[in-house]
Amino acid sequence: MAVKAVLMKTNPAILKTLLKELNQNIMATLKRRLNEFVDYYNNKRYHESLNNITPADGGLELYKGLKGYFHYYNNELAHQGIGRQIPAKLHKKAA
Secondary structure (H helix, E strand, C coil): CCHHHHHHHHCHHHHHHHHHHHHHHHHHHHHHHHHHHHHHHHHHCCEHHHCCECHHHHHHHHHHHHHHHHHHHHHCCCEHHHCCECHHHHCCCCC
């Protein structure tokens, strides 16, 4: 006779408790493994769309690249819309 059948005949409360604990363990394990996968996918896995670097590395590289471009755009690039002048030279810095 199967264990479940024996428990159902002798003490259904024990079976319910065991099944509840089993379900809680399964859910805890599932949540932990899912969090591990999300961490791997977002921070450790190499992404082709980021030129085969990890997002964790790519975020810093992206920030540095954008910071450099914004500096160039505002401090070195002459803009046609303002008479071929450089924006940083036209605007006073805030106090």
